Amino acid sequence: MIDNLLKKLIGSKNDRELKRLWAKVQFINALEPEISALSDEALKAKTPYLREKLANGATLEDILPEAFAVAREASKRVLKMRHFDVQLVGGMVLHEGKVAEMRTGEGKTLTATLPLYLNALAGKGAHLVTVNDYLARRDAEWMGRLYSWLGLTIGVIQHGLDDQERRDAYGCDITYATNNELGFDYLRDNMKWDLEDFTQRGFHYAIVDEVDSILIDEARTPLIIAGSSEEDTSKYFRIDAIVPKLKAEVHYKVDEKDRQVMLTDEGIHHAEQLLGVANLYDPGSIETLHGLNQALLAHNLYRLDVDYMVRPKEDGKGMEVVIVDEFTGRLMPGRRWSNGLHQAIEAKEGVEVNAENQTLATVTFQNFFRMYGKLAGMTGTAETEATELHSIYKLDVIIVPTNMPMIRKDFADTVYATRSGKKKAIVEEIRELHTKGQPVLVGTASIESSEDLADALKAARIPHVVLNAKHHEREAEIVAQAGRKSAVTIATNMAGRGTDIILGGNPEGMARLEAKKKDIALYDEEGFETAEFSALVEQMREQTAAEHEEVVSLGGLHILGTERHESRRIDNQLRGRAGRQGDPGSSRFYLSLEDDLMRIFGGDRIKSLMGAMGMNDDEPIEAGMVTRAIERSQKRVEAHHFEIRKHLLEYDDVMNKQRIFFYGLRTEILKGNTKDYVLRVAGEIAEGICNDFLPDKGERDLAGFRERVEQLFTLTGEEVDAVGQLPYAQAREALAVLVQKFYEGKDERLGGEGMRSYERWSILQIIDAAWKRHLLVMDHLKEAIGFRGYGQKDPLVEYKRESYEYFEQMRFGYEDEIISYLYRVEPQPAYTPDEDLFRGPSDTFELGPDEQGNAPDGIQRVLRFTAGGLED
Structure with missing residues (x-):
């Protein structure tokens, strides 16, 4: 009650944030007349001018108003789109490293151009992360015209690119990529044998599109690179x-x-x-x-x-x-x-049946995205996950108001006793709306249910199109037409479709299809629309304008959900397809007590109630009690999935510290700091030998001391025996000097540069093989650790303790192996290892890299701690 009173008096935190940002919007708008008056050349010259200001000590916040005003004006000229004021607000939310919740149809793709342009000016790279290759390519081509015109370089990471193409794309000012490609490139880079082969250049700033889908839903599945096993x-x-x-x-x-x-x-x-x-x-x-x-x-x-x-x-x-x-x-x-x-x-x-694989490298999305200096996100549905986004990623959610008032009608759920009764009612409603001329988007939860409903509509002779995984190539074409009069579109989950459903039809989408048929170029070298394509767009706009008015008068797009998803966000994403930019629209979910969600989470109670009321298959029930029961079920499932993600992160946090240490060591070795590393490790091992065999107090083991020094350092004779006779402190110092002197003598004898190269390849072989074995041990430990709970022990505490012990054993093991090997081996002077021999050694990868040094095949995503996971 007090919270509600305070909100009324001083506004919510979201209201206060918006008030602060609206003040900046007025400042940006005040610059518009001045910026609009600039010629094309003068507007393009703003990019080097703003970069120079940054180089002279200005901050991104200092140049934000001018940068946003420049990007908006360039968009008007190149894309024929002017950012709405609410998009300026969304852009500032994204620049500040927060999540902008913007409803479907509010133009998130265009909003992202503002903070991407601003942050790219710093010259460290800005990433836009999408959910699939199609959206990454489409958005890079579409918005890339704006960036290119302003003098920035654009890259896009797609599946199937080679290392050089990836390196070029990451080297651009702005890079579009999917979450999977970014994560796998990070893992692949940290398996490379030369710093010049790395593709990525660091993690400065990223905007994650459909942030809830990527950072919440997909966070249940870690990324894994694996090699095949026998x-x-x-x-x-x-x-x-x-x-x-x-x-x-x-x-x-x-x-x-x-x-x-x-x-x-x-x-x-x-x-x-x-x-x-x-x-x-x-x-x-x-x-x-x-x-x-x-x-x-x-x-x-x-x-x-x-x-x-x-x-x-x-x-x-x-x-x-x-x-x-x-x-x-x-x-x-x-x-x-x-x-x-x-x-x-x-x-x-x-x-x-293909053989199982063994883990070679792994990272969770949570720990990967937390490496970015500044992370932001945008989606239409983040509010329900605001707590998790803040607790894991330190991301605050700001709800950005719509440009036009939302007037969609969301009807109460209609529940039937059986699936057959529900299907009959759905077909009848679709028939009624189709006859009336109102477009219908039918949301299904699976390919099976979409095709089952399609068969029912075919039998009822109702024309329709199906958008599911079997028809994904025609996705943009199908969605572009979904708002036309009498259109019936059946679609599986609509998350991240990235294409607006415009009432009466999408003129640009329709023009693109027509241009493809007639082989008409869309854009010229400057990034502007060609005259032929512009004429096509206008032609389609005239064609759709009248139809738009007619569809509006019929009530706009109707969303018909055939069942509830286990996550409220997926339902909201489907609903959000209607009512864009002030258009009318409506939505209703049809459910049955035989649906998975209802059946698993308490459908029996409602079923017995319906039976007691004497209701049959064809009679629906519309009651708040049912809707509340469904929401409770969804909340339970969401809480269950949150526990899985939290569980996964708690375990991966342990591995993450080890991974950071190991990848850091690899990078240092690749930079060429090998001699310092070898001498440091040799000194630590020498000290350990003195502690073990020549203690300050207690019995000494001279025979064991001699044997261990010979085994690790190949040193024998009177000098070693003399060290063994010294008091502990002097012995420790004398052995360190002896060990260092021996290695420096070898280094001088063999020629420094050749020795550095040999050290690098040898150390990498040994530590990579050790890391691979360690990951296998950790996989087995994760699988077995749960049983510790039966002995009244906390599995996570036990996992932390044992994984630390295993890691220390691995570290001491590979350090001993490195010293023993490098002190014993006698490479030829000026030795340069054969790169092909070392790039994919059999004791490191079962699947070696190709001739370009690309990572092995068998890339995977794996879900731990649940019944099944994903592998790539």
């Missing part, structure tokens, strides 16, 4: 063959809420008989038990055309399982579930 894949088919012989509830129980399958005692005995195994829980059978659990998951919780598709391979040789992104409904070719789950699904579908 594995007999026939076991997956052998295990898969027995699954149909096991009965649900008798031999195993399915927990859909936590996505787990558990064998019963009867099931264990029956499976042992079917597999010919004496005891599934014997250490020798643990892999078989794991494979059986994954096969049960594959058969009971992962569905064809919902979670994955089976399609022909690109080379035409056989079929493959391709994952469908649960948040965007897009296919994710090349990615694989981890922990044997993908192999279990391949066996289930009868396609070729």
Whole structure:
């Protein structure tokens, strides 16, 4: 109550922030007459002028008003779009390293040009992170015309680029890329053998588009680079063959809420008989038990055309399982579930099973994006995740007002007892709206449900188009037409589609399609529209203008959701497609008690209530109680996923410290500081030997001392024996001098430059192999650590303690190996190692890099601590 009173008196924090930013908007607007009066050449000259101001001590905040005014004027001239005042507010929110929540249709793509231009002037690079390659390429081409005209360079990172192309793109002032490509390039760079081969140049400033999708939804899946392992894949088919012989509830129980399958005692005995195994829980059978659990998951919780598709391979040789992104409904070719789950699904579908992989490098999105000096984000739906964005990324959410008032009508959910009753009602509503002429966007949660509904509409003779993972190539074309009169569009999850649905049709989108057919160039060398393309746009604008008015009079775009998603944000993203820029619109969700969300989270209670009220399949219920029950279910699922992400981050924070140390060491070695490193480590080892064998107090072990010095430093004879006779402090100093003198003698004998090169390659081979072994140990530790809970110990505390011990063991191990190797080996003078021999050594990667030094194949994303993860 007091909070509400204070809000009324002084406004919310969001209101106060907006008030501060509106004052700056007035200042930027005051510059508009002066900037508008400049010639094209004078406006372009503002870029070097602003850069010079920064070089002379001005800050980005000092030049912000002028930079924003310049970018807005350039946009008017090049893109034919003038930033709204609310977009200036959004741009300032992004510049300050916060999240701008801007509704769909408010122009986030154009808003981002302001802070990107401003921050790129610093010359350290500015990144725009998108959810897929299509949007990265489209936005870079579209907005890139503005940046190029102002004298900035633009790069775009796409799947399939070689290292030089990536290096060039990262070297640009502004770079568009997907979150996956950025993360994998970071991991690949830290597996390189030469600093000149690195593609990235640091992490200065980034704007994350669809920030909730990338930093929240996808944060459950770490990025992993892996190499293949030797594995007999026939076991997956052998295990898969027995699954149909096991009965649900008798031999195993399915927990859909936590996505787990558990064998019963009867099931264990029956499976042992079917597999010919004496005891599934014997250490020798643990892999078989794991494979059986994954096969049960594959058969009971992962569905064809919902979670994955089976399609022909690109080379035409056989079929493959391709994952469908649960948040965007897009296919994710090349990615694989981890922990044997993908192999279990391949066996289930009868396609070729590929061997599991071993981790070579890994990072979570949380820890990757926290490396940026300044991080910002934009989305239409961030408010529900504001707490998590602040706690993990220190990102505050600012809700930017709409340019025009929002007048969309959101109707209450309509609930049916069965799916068949719901489908019948959906088809009838679509028929009614289609006949009336009102466009309808139907949101489905999976490919399977979109095609099932498409079949029903076909039977009812209602014309429609389907947008799902099977038709993603036509995405822009389908969405551009979705606002036309009588249009019926069925789409799987609409997150990050990045294309506006304009009532009456999108004239520019339609003109692009027409230009493609007629082979008309869109832009000239200056980045301006060609006369032919401009004429096409005008022609389409005339065609759509009348239709726009007609569709507005019919009530605008109607959003029809066929079921609730487990996240409220995904539902809001679908709703947000209607009511853009003050247009009318409406939305309604149709649900059934057989929907997954309702069935798993308390549908029985509502079902019994409907039965008591004597309601049949065809009668809907519209009640606040149902809507509240659904919201409670969604909140529980969101809380569950937050716990998974938090759990993942807590564990990865431990690994992150080790990763930073290891990658830092690699970078120092690559910079050529190898002699200092070798002598420092040699001195520390010498001190350790004296501590162990020549203690200040206690019994001395001279024989052990001599043996250890010879083993590590190859030093023998009277000098070593003489050191062993000295008191502890003098012995420690004398051994350090002896060790250093021996190595410097070798260095002088062999020629410094050749020795540096040899040291670099040798050290990298040894530490990379050690890091690879350490990651394997950590994978096993993560899998087993949960059992510590049964012994009343906190698994996370145990993981921190043991991982530190393993890391120290690894570090001491590779340091001993480096010293032993470099003190013993005798390379030829002026030795230069064969690069091809060292770039992909067999003890570092199973899959070596190609001739250009690109990273191995087998790149993955993996989800730990849940039933399955993703691998790339």
